[in-house]
Amino acid sequence: ATPVRLEDYRPTDYLIDTVSLDVRLHATATVVRAELGIRPNPAGVAGAALRLDGDELELLSITLDGLPLAPTAYEISATGLTVLSPPQRPFRLTMETRINPTANTKLMGLYRSSGVYCTQCEAEGFRRITYFLDRPDVMAVYTTRIEADAAEAPVLLGNGDPVESGTLPNGRHFAVWRDPHPKPCYLFALVGGKLGRIGGEFTTMSGRKVELGIYVEPGKEARAGYALDALIRSMRWDETAFGCEYDLDVFNIVAVSDFNMGAMENKGLNIFNDKYVLASPETATDADYAAIEAIIAHEYFHNWTGNRITCRDWFQLCLKEGLTVFRDQEFSSDERSRPVKRIADVRTLRAQQFAEDSGPLAHPVRPSAYREINNFYTATVYEKGAEVIRMLKALLGATTFKAGMDLYLQRCDGAAATIEDFLACFAQASGRDLSQFSLWYRQAGTPSVAVRTAYDAAARTLRLDFAQSTPPTPGQNDKEPVVIPIRLGVVSPQGEVSPLRTVTGETLDDGLFVLERTADSLTLADIPPHSVPSLLRGFSAPVRLEQELQPEDLLTLFSRDADPFNRWQAAQRYAMRLMVRAVEALRSQSAPVFDVAFAQALGELLLGVDDHAFAAQVMALPSEADVARELGRDIDPDAVLHARKALRAFVGSQIGDTLAATYERLANKGPYSPDAASAGRRALRNATLDLLAAGDPARGIPLAQAQFAAADNMTDQIGALAILAQHPGDAREDALEAFGARFAGDPLVLDKWFGLQAAIPEAATLDRVRRLMSHPAFSLANPNRARALVGAFAMANMSQFHRADGAGYAFLADIVLQLDGANPQLAARLLGAFRTWRSLEHTRRAKAETELRRIAARPDLSPDVSDIVTRSLA
Numbered sequence: 001a002t003p004v005r006l007e008d009y010r011p012t013d014y015l016i017d018t019v020s021l022d023v024r025l026h027a028t029a030t031v032v033r034a035e036l037g038i039r040p041n042p043a044g045v046a047g048a049a050l051r052l053d054g055d056e057l058e059l060l061s062i063t064l065d066g067l068p069l070a071p072t073a074y075e076i077s078a079t080g081l082t083v084l085s086p087p088q089r090p091f092r093l094t095m096e097t098r099i100n101p102t103a104n105t106k107l108m109g110l111y112r113s114s115g116v117y118c119t120q121c122e123a124e125g126f127r128r129i130t131y132f133l134d135r136p137d138v139m140a141v142y143t144t145r146i147e148a149d150a151a152e153a154p155v156l157l158g159n160g161d162p163v164e165s166g167t168l169p170n171g172r173h174f175a176v177w178r179d180p181h182p183k184p185c186y187l188f189a190l191v192g193g194k195l196g197r198i199g200g201e202f203t204t205m206s207g208r209k210v211e212l213g214i215y216v217e218p219g220k221e222a223r224a225g226y227a228l229d230a231l232i233r234s235m236r237w238d239e240t241a242f243g244c245e246y247d248l249d250v251f252n253i254v255a256v257s258d259f260n261m262g263a264m265e266n267k268g269l270n271i272f273n274d275k276y277v278l279a280s281p282e283t284a285t286d287a288d289y290a291a292i293e294a295i296i297a298h299e300y301f302h303n304w305t306g307n308r309i310t311c312r313d314w315f316q317l318c319l320k321e322g323l324t325v326f327r328d329q330e331f332s333s334d335e336r337s338r339p340v341k342r343i344a345d346v347r348t349l350r351a352q353q354f355a356e357d358s359g360p361l362a363h364p365v366r367p368s369a370y371r372e373i374n375n376f377y378t379a380t381v382y383e384k385g386a387e388v389i390r391m392l393k394a395l396l397g398a399t400t401f402k403a404g405m406d407l408y409l410q411r412c413d414g415a416a417a418t419i420e421d422f423l424a425c426f427a428q429a430s431g432r433d434l435s436q437f438s439l440w441y442r443q444a445g446t447p448s449v450a451v452r453t454a455y456d457a458a459a460r461t462l463r464l465d466f467a468q469s470t471p472p473t474p475g476q477n478d479k480e481p482v483v484i485p486i487r488l489g490v491v492s493p494q495g496e497v498s499p500l501r502t503v504t505g506e507t508l509d510d511g512l513f514v515l516e517r518t519a520d521s522l523t524l525a526d527i528p529p530h531s532v533p534s535l536l537r538g539f540s541a542p543v544r545l546e547q548e549l550q551p552e553d554l555l556t557l558f559s560r561d562a563d564p565f566n567r568w569q570a571a572q573r574y575a576m577r578l579m580v581r582a583v584e585a586l587r588s589q590s591a592p593v594f595d596v597a598f599a600q601a602l603g604e605l606l607l608g609v610d611d612h613a614f615a616a617q618v619m620a621l622p623s624e625a626d627v628a629r630e631l632g633r634d635i636d637p638d639a640v641l642h643a644r645k646a647l648r649a650f651v652g653s654q655i656g657d658t659l660a661a662t663y664e665r666l667a668n669k670g671p672y673s674p675d676a677a678s679a680g681r682r683a684l685r686n687a688t689l690d691l692l693a694a695g696d697p698a699r700g701i702p703l704a705q706a707q708f709a710a711a712d713n714m715t716d717q718i719g720a721l722a723i724l725a726q727h728p729g730d731a732r733e734d735a736l737e738a739f740g741a742r743f744a745g746d747p748l749v750l751d752k753w754f755g756l757q758a759a760i761p762e763a764a765t766l767d768r769v770r771r772l773m774s775h776p777a778f779s780l781a782n783p784n785r786a787r788a789l790v791g792a793f794a795m796a797n798m799s800q801f802h803r804a805d806g807a808g809y810a811f812l813a814d815i816v817l818q819l820d821g822a823n824p825q826l827a828a829r830l831l832g833a834f835r836t837w838r839s840l841e842h843t844r845r846a847k848a849e850t851e852l853r854r855i856a857a858r859p860d861l862s863p864d865v866s867d868i869v870t871r872s873l874a
């Protein structure tokens with residue numbers, strides 16, 4: 001396929017102002033009648049043909065202003081329908097198409113999930129429902145009539161507000177929904193099925209009463225309570241934090257069990273993967289509760305950042321996604337612990353986005369070309385996109401940032417906007433030139449900031465020399481310097497140096513130094529001896545910081561830094577340093593040597609701990625993938641695994657008594673509550689048990705067995721099972737069997753069980769995964785199941801996916817090829833696990849390449865898989 005390029009953007013030749021749909025639902029032969037109010041676009045080419053997109057549609061009839069269109073007046077192809085000489089005035093085009101929702105395994109367009117009819121139109125799914133100008137800059141007002149068998153689909157939902165409903169002969173019924181807000185077709189949705197409901201109410205700041213509904217599989221209503229609570233909190237927060245008020249009388253959420261992504265922000269009718277709606281103490285972990293809260297908020301926040309203001313084209317995806325991720329992260333920070341949320345978000349950013357940015361799939365936050373847009377719903381667009389917004393706020397300050405947001409929400413309301421439109425609001429509000437800042441949207445790759453420090457004891461000055469560089473990425477060899485906000489402080493033996501002053505007498509506002517050139521320096525005055533600079537506080541920019549810090553400096557920061565993020569970062573760096581050395585030792589056949597001071601520092605943290613969630617983040621040492629990224633090249637995943645295991649065992653044995661005492665002290669006292677403080681306590685308790693079992697299995701495993709047996713909530717139960725899973729033997733197998741039997745009827749819980757087993761870092765795991773694929777609850781056709789088992793093996797089990805014999809690669813390649821025909825989006829996502837292949841040692845690299853070439857050689861690959869495999873090999 002030829003790439004679509006940003007520079008080729010042109011407005012459409014026609015606009016569609018109104019859409020009236022009549023959808024007669026039928027399992028295999030749904031008929032859609034679409035009446036489109038069309039007019040020539042003054043910004044388009046006069047007299048041009050009208051080319052509508054279409055995919056897997058059967059056209060039954062077509063009329064123009066009520067008169068049948070002659071077969072010579074239009075052409076149909078596999079990708080669309082062209083009206084050759086449309087009138088150059090407003091006209092009505094009415095088409096009937098037939099589609100088969102049951103055969104729709106791609107889960108794009110109209111499909112059935114466990115018998116429920118539902119839709120997914122972003123990015124280009126509406127063309128699988130009717131012929132249309134399927135692009136986001138075509139905005140119309142929609143009226144949707146849905147008709148169905150009343151027994152098969154008693155609930156009929158659409159966008160907007162309900163206007164009419166009634167019964168029909170032959171057991172059929174109908175409902176009509178109208179959405180008064182013009183929207184792009186990717187926000188269209190309908191649902192029909194047997195669904196249970198829980199309801200609520202929200203009164204907006206201007207007094208509008210909104211009826212809230214959450215629809216789930218009948219019988220699971222009780223598990224939707226937390227999602228409803230999160231929705232109400234999100235609606236209130238968006239009013240307070242951003243002045244964004246809801247704009248319809250109804251807001252519905254429907255949970256379905258077959259969904260390619262997490263959720264979808266369709267106007268007034270969000271559709272969710274049920275994994276992000278359903279929760280009960282017995283079935284959901286604390287992490288699940290937090291994810292539900294974040295995703296409910298994210299989709300709701302799209303009502304303004306995405307729906308009221310949408311994207312002009314798909315290159316602008318970060319306009320809505322980066323901004324909305326930023327907003328949901330802020331919401332969770334306000335609802336929970338800000339530092340802990342920041343640490344968790346940075347962990348995700350580094351694991352997903354940094355990995356993407358350093359491999360063959362690297363692309364800018366706003367890409368300039370794509371072959372398949374579905375492959376650009378990435379960590380770069382979402383997570384790095386959010387970091388760019390966070391930097392903008394840091395650079396402008398909270399007040400000016402708010403003024404820029406207010407201007408954007410008012411000026412671009414109702415429009416299909418671009419990143420330029422967005423930045424123009426902040427340039428105006430601040431009076432600043434943001435042209436260099438806009439490079440963050442255009443330039444791929446993770447910048448490195450190298451820092452050298454020089455202390456002049458006589459003058460009591462500390463000089464910091466910064467130098468930035470961004471490595472080449474595909475298609476971008478030469479990089480320009482970007483604007484990097486570096487929040488910093490200095491930790492002296494007496495405490496924080498405050499305020500920070502330069503030798504020229506300026507005060508560093510908020511401790512912010514902005515690096516704009518390739519190299520720059522800063523000299524701080526009046527710095528006591530033995531002070532340690534604390535740089536990139538709160539992870540103020542998405543960069544790699546290269547700062548030489550000695551163990552004693554790291555211990556100073558870990559114990560005394562006023563910035564909790566950098567306290568955590570210091571512990572991670574210390575652990576990383578030990579693991580990297582251990583990898584080197586193991587690869588040269590010698591035994592790793594660790595540092596007692598590190599273990600003791602962790603022990604001391606536990607003795608004085610008050611923020612449990614923070615301490616849990618410290619105890620979770622860098623992952624194997626973190627270590628691999630740090631090494632960067634010639635990676636031997638077995639050496640990484642063993643280095644990490646060895647450090648964990650060392651810490652666990654060194655501070656075993658403290659771990660055991662902390663574990664006892666943090667025991668559950670009352671009934672389960674998902675609140676952040678209780679979740680933090682459980683997280684720390686599980687982390688201490690994990691390290692204890694790593695250091696002294698004879699002590700830790702019986703405790704894990706007891707916790708597993710007695711647990712009254714999923715966090716404790718799966719926490720214990722995850723620990724047992726790391727230790728081969730009967731205790732593990734017995735617990736796995738008991739868990740599998742107990743939750744045999746609960747697919748979302750079994751996903752955890754699949755995932756845990758797929759992540760066991762042992763040679764027998766690949767066979768275990770193959771066996772589990774025949775488990776009655778497993779189906780490759782269900783994206784949650786596929787991701788839980790195959791995805792976890794490929795993405796969360798580094799040593800086994802990257803087995804030296806290449807069997808892990810061959811397994812994944814087989815699955816990708818098997819899935820590609822049915823669900824290309826899912827196949828392409830799983831294939832993304834190969835993205836780090838070039839950084840491995842040569843034997844594995846060769847085996848990975850063989851499998852990638854085998855996939856590439858397959859004829860009739862989907863555009864999704866073909867795009868990923870081609871870029872991975874380039």
Ligand code: HT7
Binds near residue numbers: 260261263298374
């Ligand atoms: N905006 C939504 C993206 C999405 C999606 C994209 C492609 C294929 C299927 C999809 N389902 C949802 C979700 C979001 O980011 O809010």
Ligand code: ZN
Binds near residue numbers: 321
């Ligand atoms: Zn989103």
